[in-house]
Amino acid sequence: MQAFEWEKPVLELEARINELKQFVHSEEMDFSAEIKTLERKASRLRKEIYENLTPFQRVTMARHPKRPSTVDYISLLFDEFVEFHGDRSFRDDQAIVGGVALFEGQPVTVIGPQKGRDTKDNIARNFGLPHPEGYRKALRLMKQAEKFGRPIVTLIDVVGAYPGIEAEERGQGLVIAQCIEEMSFLRTPILSIITGEGGSGGALAIGIGDRILMLENAWYSVISPEMCATILWRDSSRAAEAAELLRLTPTDLLKFGIIDDVITEPLGGAHRDHANTGMQIRSFMRRYLATIMKVPLDTLVEERLARFRRIGEFHEKSLAEL
């Protein structure tokens, strides 16, 4: 598995411990004291490294190729799933997956962008960059959910809506606006979980939830750190600095009131333990779905609108200044 430069010390230590354990097995010698010491050290090191990640280190975690993406989460979180295809007007966009799934006996509509897992899959899924028809499919399925009073779960992991010629021709901007607008007024509970990358309008288009949760190593921003660095310094390699400026981590976003909760990942990141990540998310889903499913629909929509209505920081110009 691909490792990051900054986690090498802990990985090396883990490797050393494993070696010793192997040795113990094969040679029947007692290294248990040493192993214990090393494990304590490793544990300290892990905490030190993983609990003090820089924003950009989290961004790279969010992009780890083995990090679960939507289809992985669907099988981790739900008991059954039936996928529905197509926007009913142009194409089935496989960069967004959607359908109905059973969550602990409760049918929910689940929707999320999906990155490819290999070259062929990446081509089919356009590297996880949705076209307008992907968002139109999402909107269609969300309206279907509303019709049947089914809660919606959106799993967000997307660098952004695809900036392509045909995507522009078929109304990428327009469809994002429509998704945001229509999702805002849907009379059914919506839980949005940013699982990996939350890239700008392409993420927001399916992110108008009654509750918005975020995994510990996910990011959510108006612009990617790379693009921000390019604009500021004409140098995308300074992305790490830009990531600091943008305040895109779950901790920041929780403080700003943009998200409601942070879902802890296994130490070292979701990619190191899919099953545990899934269990962790499940418990958050259980709790938050139960909460929003209890709210009367009128109140639900009102509160959803009010939540976004109040976001924004500005000063009223004092009368003296006028």
Add this chain to the structure above:
Amino acid sequence: MQAFEWEKPVLELEARINELKQFVHSEEMDFSAEIKTLERKASRLRKEIYENLTPFQRVTMARHPKRPSTVDYISLLFDEFVEFHGDRSFRDDQAIVGGVALFEGQPVTVIGPQKGRDTKDNIARNFGLPHPEGYRKALRLMKQAEKFGRPIVTLIDVVGAYPGIEAEERGQGLVIAQCIEEMSFLRTPILSIITGEGGSGGALAIGIGDRILMLENAWYSVISPEMCATILWRDSSRAAEAAELLRLTPTDLLKFGIIDDVITEPLGGAHRDHANTGMQIRSFMRRYLATIMKVPLDTLVEERLARFRRIGEFHEKSLAEL
């Protein structure tokens, strides 16, 4: 102007009268008695010919290249017109024209397919054969009309929805179904006027009116006479016979309860006198719009649905047969 074989006698007579009139002017001789006799004869002949047209002769009248089509009618019937474009998802289909127009001070949404007037126009308008995006534009504008409580007038002159590869790919069948369904429930008055050709699903898609009127030389059928002849006898040249079988004339359709009224055309057909045709339609529009605009919306939609609900002829199987 292109003339039909069967109207040649009357046209020749008209030419002869015109000649005499010219002669009178130039030579100052008195042919007034002769002219009067000829005019009486012409009048008899016109009535004889035009009031006894066969169904297929009406079909050919409906297809006359100089017959007004939607844009002509828009300028004949309305005082002002602003055209709106586009389906907001793929393309602006110029085979369907739509926008807001002023009818005697009342803003209405007007929609209709448009045939081309010359080669270039025909290409732009795909010979008047709409693609799915044309119907999507129509639907968008109809919903806009509903939002603003604006009556809708659809002017129908279409051979059919375009049977093309891309049209199929983009959901021609699906979009016709959606138009029919959504139009049926629109909470705004709808007046549909079949002005020329009423070709099957492509016409029905914009033909779910509260009142459905039809010009005297228009036709409306589940299938074109040519296609019907091909299916029955593998010979499209027997279209005239098929036209008899299909009962596609306004008289038949009025009797069947499919349409509500027949708008008389100037003798010889709408193409011989655009202005008078327009005036004639205007007076029907005035009357029928006033009627349907008075009906409460709930009743209007209920009656619109009931109207179609009862169409169909069948026998309940008697108990004895069961």
Add this chain to the structure above:
Amino acid sequence: MLNVFKGKPKYMTVRPQGEPQRKEFPDNLWTRCDCCGKMIFTKELEKTGFLCASCGHHFRISAIKRIAMLTEPGDFQAFPPLVAADPIGFPGYAEKIKVAQEQTGLDDAALIGKAKIQGSLCILGVIDFSFIGGSMGSVVGEQLVRGFETALKEELPVVIFSGGGGGARMHEGIFSLMQMAKTAQAVGKHSRAGLLFISVLTHPTMGGVYASFASLGDIILAEPCALVGFAGPRIVEETTRQKLPAGFQTAEYALQHGMIDAIVPRSHMLDYVGRLLAWHR
């Protein structure tokens, strides 16, 4: 999924007003697969649900066989039958109806009734191609509408298997066209009450059937390889004078172009539909 395209011609011919077939599966011992050409032991075919064992081709099946595949014996109760009138006095139509009735044992092309599918009550409708190409005249339209109306009254979901050639029944002229409006509106009323309609497109679903109720399902499924579209492929070819793309108007093509939710092989259909019904209870 099975590769249903193997050895298949580019498209299949639709005969909108073709003669009703004498019998779906004549008493011959052997039936030739339309798709791969292999000869199949007819008894074998019955056992597999009329699927070709070598290529997976889905044979067209009768409404009765379809219903038997989806419901337990006794779990389908058909609506009282209706019989076609001859509203525009179309030459030969009355006779055509009589012949079709004799040959198929049906009153008209649709069998609709109340059913229980894997424990879920619903209205189930099946259109039978062998009755004048499964075309929609006043009877089919009325039966479908009654189906949706009953479903609306009793708050039931509706499942329709559509497989009619040219869609509209030309012999009823404008009355046939109007069934598109009538059925679409029935779906609309049912849908606006928040009820579920699963539309299953079987081979072939074209023209007026495709362009009305069949396209208005909350969920649209199709059997593999089923031809679905508005204009028949021959008309498209003649109008455009273009070679039709491979697989044009097949279910697989429609899926790719975003028109249907899923392709469900016949062998999975019962479980698939049953599960969806259960999830919408």
Add this chain to the structure above:
Amino acid sequence: MLNVFKGKPKYMTVRPQGEPQRKEFPDNLWTRCDCCGKMIFTKELEKTGFLCASCGHHFRISAIKRIAMLTEPGDFQAFPPLVAADPIGFPGYAEKIKVAQEQTGLDDAALIGKAKIQGSLCILGVIDFSFIGGSMGSVVGEQLVRGFETALKEELPVVIFSGGGGGARMHEGIFSLMQMAKTAQAVGKHSRAGLLFISVLTHPTMGGVYASFASLGDIILAEPCALVGFAGPRIVEETTRQKLPAGFQTAEYALQHGMIDAIVPRSHMLDYVGRLLAWHR
């Protein structure tokens, strides 16, 4: 319509976060046309509504000039001004705001208020490109929302002229992104009350502005040649490594692709908008 493409480059460069321009039309006697390159007497330009007499090019104009073109003196009453905070403490942002305020005389990029256009009362909003590229931060978002809320309360139509570079204002981070949701929802509430919103896209309407309220007009108009789209042309070119088609993302291109209702030259804008407002009274 005027041939606005003559001599025009394939697309114009969008500078999402470019420096605010010192002055739209400096006090030079002559201004060079961006489009055809001709030198135009600046006083002449003022008289024509900032259109190039030789090619019809629509120069970018200030919010104040735009309002003056649409309303009689005294017929526009701006909402109380708001001033940007610095919600994520972005380096240099506070200073940037101060400079922009000094150079433009505006408090932020949007001027919104109650207006009378050809006798119709409405809420009129104009985004000014010269204030940090007309980008949408918390102030622009809040002003727009207050505009729609006032319109909703007083049952007025809304007319917005959008012309902001990159759309979102990066310097406010996630707060800027959320203005997309906030404004789209304000449109939604206003729209659901049956009220009219005319969105006019002026050069350039991109990114977060295009992908939120500006795309949600009942009627969407554009000035000739205005650049409208989601992703900037340079990003599209870099991502796809394809040559952009001629006229890509121009208003004319968007019209052809079904995204806007009409292109209205500046000289007709007042009458066009005035008529639509009158018809929706």
